[in-house]
Every structure is written in C-alpha cells, then in structure tokens.
Amino acid sequence: MLKTLISRLGQGVVVIFFLISITFVLVRLMPGDPLTDEKAVPEHVIEKNRAYYKLDQPKVVQFGYYLGNIAQGDLGPSMSKEGRQVLEIIEYSFPASLILGTTGMLIALCIGIPAGILSALRKNSWIDFGTMVFAMIGISIPSFVIGPLLASGIASKVPFLKVAGWGDPLDWLLPAITLGLATAAYIARITRGGMLETLNQDYIRTARAKGLRESTVVLKHALRGGIIPAIAYIGPAFAALVSGSFIIETIFQVPGLGQHFINGALARDYNLIQGVVILFGILIVLANLLADLALAAINPRLRNQS
Amino acid sequence: MLRIFHISAVFALTLSLISCDQRRTVDRASEEKVLLLGNGDEPKELDPQVVTGVIESNIINALFEGLCVRHPENEGVHLPGMAERWEANADFTQWTFHLRNDAKWSDGTPLTAADFLFAFERILTPEFGAKYAEMLYYLKGAQQFHQGESDDFSSVSVRAPDPHTLELELVAPTPFLPDLTMHYTWFPVPKHCVLSHGEMQTKHNPWTRPQHIVSNGPFQLTSWKFNQYIAAEANPNYWDAARLKLKGIKFLPIKNAYTEARMFFDGQLHGTYTLAPEMIRYAKDTEPESLRQEPYFASYFLRCNVTSPAVQNPKIRRALALAIDRQAIIDKILQGGQSAAYSVTPPIGEYQPPKAIEYKLSEAKALLKEAGFGPDNPLRLKLLATDRDSTKRICEAVQAMWKQELGVDCTIVQFEWKTYLDKLTKLQYDVCFGGWSADYPDPTTFLDMWKKGGGNNRTGWFNNDYDQQLKTAAQCSDPAERFRLLERAEATMMDELPSLPLFWATTNYLLSPQVQGWHPLLLNQHPYKFIDLTQP
Numbered sequence: 126m127l128k129t130l131i132s133r134l135g136q137g138v139v140v141i142f143f144l145i146s147i148t149f150v151l152v153r154l155m156p157g158d159p160l161t162d163e164k165a166v167p168e169h170v171i172e173k174n175r176a177y178y179k180l181d182q183p184k185v186v187q188f189g190y191y192l193g194n195i196a197q198g199d200l201g202p203s204m205s206k207e208g209r210q211v212l213e214i215i216e217y218s219f220p221a222s223l224i225l226g227t228t229g230m231l232i233a234l235c236i237g238i239p240a241g242i243l244s245a246l247r248k249n250s251w252i253d254f255g256t257m258v259f260a261m262i263g264i265s266i267p268s269f270v271i272g273p274l275l276a277s278g279i280a281s282k283v284p285f286l287k288v289a290g291w292g293d294p295l296d297w298l299l300p301a302i303t304l305g306l307a308t309a310a311y312i313a314r315i316t317r318g319g320m321l322e323t324l325n326q327d328y329i330r331t332a333r334a335k336g337l338r339e340s341t342v343v344l345k346h347a348l349r350g351g352i353i354p355a356i357a358y359i360g361p362a363f364a365a366l367v368s369g370s371f372i373i374e375t376i377f378q379v380p381g382l383g384q385h386f387i388n389g390a391l392a393r394d395y396n397l398i399q400g401v402v403i404l405f406g407i408l409i410v411l412a413n414l415l416a417d418l419a420l421a422a423i424n425p426r427l428r429n430q431s
Numbered sequence: 432m433l434r435i436f437h438i439s440a441v442f443a444l445t446l447s448l449i450s451c452d453q454r455r456t457v458d459r460a461s462e463e464k465v466l467l468l469g470n471g472d473e474p475k476e477l478d479p480q481v482v483t484g485v486i487e488s489n490i491i492n493a494l495f496e497g498l499c500v501r502h503p504e505n506e507g508v509h510l511p512g513m514a515e516r517w518e519a520n521a522d523f524t525q526w527t528f529h530l531r532n533d534a535k536w537s538d539g540t541p542l543t544a545a546d547f548l549f550a551f552e553r554i555l556t557p558e559f560g561a562k563y564a565e566m567l568y569y570l571k572g573a574q575q576f577h578q579g580e581s582d583d584f585s586s587v588s589v590r591a592p593d594p595h596t597l598e599l600e601l602v603a604p605t606p607f608l609p610d611l612t613m614h615y616t617w618f619p620v621p622k623h624c625v626l627s628h629g630e631m632q633t634k635h636n637p638w639t640r641p642q643h644i645v646s647n648g649p650f651q652l653t654s655w656k657f658n659q660y661i662a663a664e665a666n667p668n669y670w671d672a673a674r675l676k677l678k679g680i681k682f683l684p685i686k687n688a689y690t691e692a693r694m695f696f697d698g699q700l701h702g703t704y705t706l707a708p709e710m711i712r713y714a715k716d717t718e719p720e721s722l723r724q725e726p727y728f729a730s731y732f733l734r735c736n737v738t739s740p741a742v743q744n745p746k747i748r749r750a751l752a753l754a755i756d757r758q759a760i761i762d763k764i765l766q767g768g769q770s771a772a773y774s775v776t777p778p779i780g781e782y783q784p785p786k787a788i789e790y791k792l793s794e795a796k797a798l799l800k801e802a803g804f805g806p807d808n809p810l811r812l813k814l815l816a817t818d819r820d821s822t823k824r825i826c827e828a829v830q831a832m833w834k835q836e837l838g839v840d841c842t843i844v845q846f847e848w849k850t851y852l853d854k855l856t857k858l859q860y861d862v863c864f865g866g867w868s869a870d871y872p873d874p875t876t877f878l879d880m881w882k883k884g885g886g887n888n889r890t891g892w893f894n895n896d897y898d899q900q901l902k903t904a905a906q907c908s909d910p911a912e913r914f915r916l917l918e919r920a921e922a923t924m925m926d927e928l929p930s931l932p933l934f935w936a937t938t939n940y941l942l943s944p945q946v947q948g949w950h951p952l953l954l955n956q957h958p959y960k961f962i963d964l965t966q967p
Binding site: 155156157158161162163164165166167169170173174177202205206207208209213214217218273276277280281284287288289290291375376377378380384391392393 | 456475476478481483557558559560561562563564565578579634636637639656657658659683685686687689690694696697699847848849850852853854856885887889
C-alpha cells in the first residue's frame with residue numbers, strides 16, 4: 126500500500142513538472158503582452174516593467190528563475206493585479222472555491238447516488254425514465270442558463286436568499302446547486318450503470334436467497350460494488366469543482382478561483398495562469414490518489430494486488 | 432432520529448433569525464448612511480501613482496483628494512481641495528497653490544507641500560515605472576526627468592517655498608490645470624507612510640493595504656476583501672469632515688453586468704457601474720426612476736490604418752464614413768441615448784467640433800467610384816474588433832450598411848482584448864472599432880492622441896500641419912481663442928479621416944432614488960463628499 130502511495134506521489138511530481146513546463150511555453154506563445162494596456166505606455170516605462178518581471182531575460186533563464194522560485198514556494202507577482210503575489214490571490218480565492226466545490230459535491234452526491242440506485246432498482250419503470258431524463262437535462266443545460274434562472278426565479282422571490290453575493294452560508298446554496306446539478310446527473314447515470322451490473326451478479330442472488338432484507342442487499346452488498354465507477358469519477362470531478370467555475374462565480378458574485386483561469390489568460394498574466402494551473406494540477410493528482418485509495422479500501426482485490 | 436430533529440430545529444431557528452429583518456440590504460445601508468456601489472471589477476491597485484483605470488479611480492477619488500475638488504453639478508467649476516486658493520499668471524504658465532493649514536492625512540499627520548513634491552517625484556522617477564506619468568508632462572522639465580535625460584528632480588519646475596505653498600511652472604499655457612489636479616496622477620501620497628513600507632521607487636509597495644494605508648480624502652479604507660468588496664468609512668481627519676453626509680461607501684467588484692442588474696433590482700446595490708443595452712428596456716419598464724442615461728465625455732470611432740492599401744486613399748475613408756447611418760445604430764442597437772458623432776471629439780463647453788461627417792449616401796457612392804471601386808470591383812477590407820457582444824452588433828450593422836449601400840466586402844475579425852491590442856498597435860488591420868474616454872474635461876484629451884507618433888494614435892496617420900496647429904493652440908493663453916485653434920486642428924484631421932466618427936457616448940446605469948446629490952457629470956466622477964442617502 127505504502128509502495129503504491131509513494132510511486133503515485135512520484136508520478137504526480139513528474140506530471141506537475143511537465144504541466145509547469147508546458148504551461149510556461151504555451152502562455153508565452155499567446156499573442157499580446159502582459160504589460161500593454163489600452164492607454165499606450167511609453168516604451169521606456171514598458172522596458173522598466175519588463176525588467177521588473179524578468180521578461181527581458183531569455184526564456185530559458187526566465188524558466189530557471191521560475192522553477193527556482195516555485196521550489197521556494199513562491200509563485201511570483203501577479204502582472205494584472207499589481208502588487209499582489211499569485212500565492213496571495215490563491216490564498217484569498219481558494220477558500221470560497223473549496224466551500225462552493227464541497228457544497229456542490231455534497232449536493233451532487235445526495236442527489237446523484239440515491240437517484241442512480243433508485244433507477245437501477247426500478248429499471249425501465251417510469252421512475253427510471255424520469256430520473257434519467259432529469260439527469261440528461263441536468264447534463265445538457267449549461268450553468269449559465271440554470272444560474273440566472275435560479276437567481277431570478279427563486280432568490281429574487283425568497284426574502285432570505287440573495288441573487289448574488291458571498292457573505293453568509295445561505296449565499297452558498299444557489300451557486301452550489303448550480304454547480305452540483307450537472308455532476309449529480311453524471312453521478313446518477315454512472316451509479317445506475319454500476320448498480321445494474323452488480324445487481325445481476327450471482328452473489329446478489331445468493332444474498333437474496335439467504336433471505337436478507339432488500340435494504341441490506343442493496344446498500345451493503347450491491348452498492349459496494351456498484352459505486353466503484355462513481356468513485357473513480359468523483360475524484361477528478363471534485364478537483365474540478367473546487368478549482369472553481371468562471372461562469373458560476375460571475376453569475377453569483379463568488380470570490381473564487383475559477384475566474385483567475387480566464388482573467389489570467391485574457392490579461393496575459395503569465396504568473397497567475399501558471400499558478401492556478403499548478404494548483405489545479407496538484408488538486409487533480411491528489412484527488413486521483415484519494416480516489417485510488419478509496420477504491421482500494423472498498424475493493425479487497427485491489428487492496429491485495431498492491 | 433433525535434439528532435435529525437435537533438439539526439432541523441437549529442436550521443429552522445437560523446432561518447427564522449435570518450428572515451427576521453426582512454428589509455432590503457440597501458434600505459438597511461441607507462439607514463446606516465453607507466453607499467453600496469457596483470464597481471465593475473477588482474481594482475488592480477489603490478496607489479494613485481500606479482493605476483490607470485476608471486475602476487481604480489472611482490475608489491481613489493473617495494480615499495484621496497488633490498489640490499482642487501470637483502463640483503457636484505458643474506464640470507466647469509473647481510472647488511478648493513487641499514489647496515484653499517490658487518492663482519496663475521496672465522498666460523497660465525505659472526501657478527501658485529496655497530495649501531490649507533488644516534490639511535491632514537487620515538492618521539493626523541499634517542499634509543504639506545512636501546507630500547506633493549514627493550508624489551510628483553515618485554511618479555516621474557523612471558525606475559518606479561508609472562504607466563501614467565505622462566499626465567504630469569505639463570510641468571516644465573517633467574518629461575526630461577521621466578525619460579532619464581536628467582536625473583536631478585530639481586530640474587522639474589515645482590517648488591515649495593514654505594510648507595503651505597506649491598509653485599508650478601508649466602511648459603505651455605494651461606488654463607485647465609485645476610482640472611488636471613483633480614486627476615489621481617496629480618494627487619499627493621503620504622511620504623511618511625510610503626517610505627515606512629519601502630523606498631520611493633519600490634514598485635509594489637504595500638502601503639495601500641488596509642492595515643497600512645494613510646489617505647487624505649473624505650473617506651479612509653477600512654477593509655479590502657479581495658474580489659468581494661472594498662469598504663471605506665468617513666475620515667474624521669478630513670478638513671471638510673463636517674460636510675460629509677455618508678458614513679461609508681462599499682464598492683463591489685461585479686464583473687457581470689447582468690448579475691449587477693439583478694443585484695440592483697434585488698435591493699443589494701444603490702448604484703450600478705453599468706447597464707447592459709439589453710437591460711435598458713426592462714429598466715425603463717420596471718424602474719424608470721432608477722435608470723440614468725447621461726452624456727459621457729467619450730467617443731467611439733473606427734480607426735483606419737492609413738498604411739493599409741484598402742483604406743490608404745482618403746476618398747475611400749470619406750465614402751465609408753458617409754455611408755454609416757449612425758442614428759440607426761443608436762436607435763436600434765445601442766438604445767442608450769448616445770448622439771451621432773460628426774467628428775471625433777465630443778462638444779464640450781465652448782468647444783464645438785467641426786461638422787465634418789453626416790449620413791450622405793449619394794456622395795459616398797460617388798467618392799468610392801472616384802476611388803475606382805464599384806459593383807464590378809468591390810472594395811474588400813477587414814474590420815478588427817474585440818470579442819464583446821455589443822461591439823460585434825455595432826460592427827455587423829456597419830458591415831451591412833457598407834455592403835448594401837456601397838457593395839463593400841467587409842469581413843469582421845474579432846479577437847479577445849490583448850490580441851486585439853497587439854494587432855491594433857502593430858497596425859495589422861484595415862479598419863478597427865475603438866473608443867476613447869476623457870481623462871480631463873478638455874478637447875486635447877482627444878486631440879493629442881492623433882499627434883505624429885503618439886502611442887494612442889495607432890492609425891499610422893500624421894499631418895505636420897495638424898501637429899503645428901495643436902502646438903500653436905498649446906501656446907495660446909486666451910481660452911476662447913485656444914478653442915478656435917483646436918477646432919481648426921480637428922478640422923484638419925477630419926479632412927483626412929484617420930478615424931471615422933461613430934457616436935458620442937452616454938453612461939447608462941441604475942441609481943436608487945435614495946441617493947441624493949448625484950448629478951449628471953460628463954466625466955462620470957461624482958464627488959462623494961456631497962452625496963447623501965435618504966431613508967426608504
């Protein structure tokens with residue numbers, strides 16, 4: 126087990142290194158310049174600012190500096206939010222994304238897993254069709270439609286809900302629902318598939334033949350196998366949810382991380398894009414690792430293999 | 432089971448507590464005299480010498496104050512700010528500002544002329560890399576010092592003979608200097624505070640953080656929650672604190688205009704930063720008393736790359752300009768009460784730009800024919816634009832007008848902001864949609880851009896006569912005569928049309944009727960010290 130963990134972490138470090146290198150090259154291939162603006166800036170001022178961000182150095186030297194700084198835990202200064210360090214921006218924005226992502230995931234799990242189980246148990250019934258149509262709608266309708274609908278249709282009519290803003294825990298609700306719905310739909314479909322496969326297995330028939338209660342058969346014996354595909358999906362999905370969503374953040378005015386992916390790229394803020402990409406990379410690696418560990422925990426065969 | 436009951440009980444109690452006070456956020460804020468404003472985006476900085484944008488200036492104008500202060504209703508009137516009074520010599524090249532004796536920083540430290548000298552030196556120091564230092568080039572010796580031709584700040588003509596007197600010598604007659612002093616680049620910065628967190632030329636000095644900042648305006652920063660809000664409260668050390676009616680202001684960085692409008696209608700904001708054109712009709716129907724559509728000193732136009740073969744010929748540019756039905760664009764697309772532009776600079780005060788362009792199809796067709804283009808040999812060009820939806824709709828309208836009336840094959844090429852800027856600056860376009868908003872209420876804020884080699888010209892166009900006419904106007908100390916000279920310069924430019932005027936802007940936004948003392952102003956910069964909130 127420990128050996129797997131160490132080897133996975135080692136692979137993660139390699140993945141992150143490649144991610145850093147590729148991002149470093151790609152952002153610099155984009156047309157445009159981080160230091161230009163609508164109002165023309167005199168050339169000698171641009172030169173000074175270029176030197177400040179070390180952009181006047183050859184690319185290889187810049188990369189060397191960048192790696193050196195990362196090794197010391199420094200992601201460099203932001204080029205668009207002047208005076209702020211990228212690490213500081215992440216520090217301010219990540220908590221909101223983490224709260225939103227976690228709440229969104231909880232909503233997704235609370236809706237998705239029961240819906241998937243129910244569909245599988247009542248296969249081809251109206252419950253199954255109804256749930257799956259609902260799931261299909263959840264997947265198909267983009268968040269920029271659901272978000273404003275929830276804001277205008279619910280929040281503006283319910284006195285204690287705000288259409289947008291990020292202050293008290295009630296403000297988490299609508300963005301988390303918007304964020305969680307699509308994931309809930311995926312989880313429902315995957316859980317249904319996994320459960321259908323498991324419910325047809327011989328050991329389930331044996332369990333039923335032994336006279337176990339249906340709830341024990343489903344929740345204890347079938348779910349354990351049926352949930353495996355969903356868990357493999359939940360890991361990376363969770364990483365995606367906590368890394369933020371530009372659309373939901375702008376619709377509900379959430380001070381999260383997702384907007385920095387887009388704004389960093391649009392402003393050519395090299396350090397900011399690199400910083401958030403690294404963070405996202407680390408989240409994905411960790412989430413996959415956790416998913417693997419969880420799978421090993423519920424699947425004895427995987428545990429014994431390792 | 433019991434636990435579930437407990438949880439639901441706590442949840443129900445929380446809900447009932449929250450819903451106890453069912454007043455809208457704005458109503459509570461009005462009672463507390465706190466103004467809630469949407470402000471477009473998270474500011475890049477709050478250091479007046481680092482920033483360049485409107486979003487930042489909206490906040491900086493609450494926190495800092497220059498020598499003069501804007502009048503709440505009348506753009507042409509300058510009220511005393513840090514300077515109690517001022518005088519100029521006959522040709523407006525030498526100015527003396529007398530600072531008030533009771534001027535203080537928010538920490539109680541006296542504000543003196545030395546703070547102004549420090550601020551001017553800091554923004555002009557080349558190593559500091561201020562992007563907007565050019566705003567001080569009116570000062571004699573400032574340009575040379577900023578461009579490194581001199582490394583002695585005493586070569587810049589600003590003097591402080593005593594702690595309450597500031598003497599400025601200018602390159603040319605500048606009757607509108609009081610207007611310039613209301614621009615944040617001319618604001619003082621607290622020498623003692625800046626130097627205690629870094630050196631003068633330290634680029635990203637943390638002195639503007641809430642725990643450090645010291646300011647001299649009507650409000651002082653209390654909280655800066657990144658991407659969430661910026662809160663300021665009345666500054667008790669402000670010289671005119673007795674006049675303040677507001678107890679605080681909260682700026683919210685709302686990027687999405689639709690979200691902002693929803694928040695306004697939900698009672699979360701007193702005022703919005705903007706209003707999407709699609710929302711104007713809805714606002715007119717639901718809350719006409721909150722809809723504000725006011726003239727704004729900004730202009731939109733189509734730049735022509737005069738080095739591109741497609742529009743090199745001035746006749747072609749004139750034909751293209753004459754074939755645009757501006758009023759139709761305003762009525763059908765913009766719907767914000769803009770005016771059809773007949774020149775680039777909008778009229779201001781006594782300044783009346785030449786009536787250079789109107790919608791005249793017959794002349795347009797004839798000119799294009801003269802230039803050798805017609806149905807058999809259509810003119811082909813590319814129209815560069817940003818990726819904004821509103822821009823796209825305007826460009827499509829222009830494209831259709833040119834196609835239908837002149838048979839011009841125009842392709843719209845859209846890029847996101849930085850790529851657009853890159854192509855614009857490198858002159859990789861034929862025609863390009865653009866705009867310009869004024870920094871100060873004088874026509875030169877527009878006319879100076881078209882000078883030869885000017886960084887914001889971006890058309891490849893120049894005309895030595897035009898530059899000479901601007902120079903002559905700059906040396907003229909009679910304000911009325913100066914405007915006539917500037918009008919003549921603009922006529923020279925409009926003869927060759929390096930850019931085709933489209934419309935003069937308005938600001939469209941929502942403002943609660945609870946906000947008092949907020950009047951239409953051409954620069955859309957409202958002095959917060961005169962604003963009040965009435966009870967709902």
